[in-house]
Amino acid sequence: GQQVMQIPQYQHVQEGEDFTTYCNSSTTLSNIQWYKQRPGGHPVFLIQLVKSGEVKKQKRLTFQFGEAKKNSSLHITATQTTDVGTYFCVRTSGTYKYIFGTGTRLKVLA
Amino acid sequence: GAGVSQSPSNKVTEKGKDVELRCDPISGHTALYWYRQRLGQGLEFLIYFQGNSAPDKSGLPSDRFSAERTGESVSTLTIQRTQQEDSAVYLCASNPSSDTQYFGPGTRLTVL
Incomplete structure (x- = not known):
């Protein structure tokens, strides 16, 4: 399966600023998942999107799945230092295989 | 245990x-995955187990x-016969019938 590309690769923001990472695929996705990995930690599941155009919110985080199901975004409003980490989008391939995106590393400057 | 554990x-x-x-996966989780993560990189799929069987070993590098x-x-x-290029964090994950993967803390391998 093809890896999903994420942009940007790195992002430094001032605390309080917004942040968005984008995930793009050349093929239609059955679903998309998002994981967060803190520095030195392991990936932790955030959310799964399944439906075309789906939007889900978790407090300051907004996740969106594109209408064509080929892209997704994660937007964080008013970043905090606790948001630091790498955010991965993950596509599934077949019934069991998970393919991680390239990741976006977020740094929040206090 | 409450979560996935890895040793060392x-x-x-x-x-x-x-x-x-x-x-050691979460009790009752039938699916188990191994990934490799090199420093500053994403996760590289290695192998998947369903029960005790490994239907997909395609990610094993050699x-x-x-x-x-x-x-x-x-x-x-x-x-076997470790090489310096094998240095990485090796992550294990398990999941039940749902799509959520639960990751262990990983093993950091350094080959001198």
Whole structure:
């Protein structure tokens, strides 16, 4: 399966600023998942999107799945230092295989 | 246990030696995965177990890598004749019938 590309690769923001990472695929996705990995930690599941155009919110985080199901975004409003980490989008391939995106590393400057 | 556990947490070995990494998944999780993550990189799929069977070993980088799972529980990843390029964090994840993967803390392998 093809890896999903994420942009940007790195992002430094001032605390309080917004942040968005984008995930793009050349093929239609059955679903998309998002994981967060803190520095030195392991990936932790955030959310799964399944439906075309789906939007889900978790407090300051907004996740969106594109209408064509080929892209997704994660937007964080008013970043905090606790948001630091790498955010991965993950596509599934077949019934069991998970393919991680390239990741976006977020740094929040206090 | 409450979550996925891995041991050892850190392993330093000399080039050419064999290493064995262990993963204890969440009880009842039938699916188990091994990934490799090099410093500053994303996760690279290595192998997937459904029960004790490994239907997909396509991610194993070479024949020096092997893995097994017993009792639909513990899994071990073995790397023979380690090379410096094998240095990475090796992550194990398990999941039940849902799509969520639960990751262990990883084993950081350093090959000198």
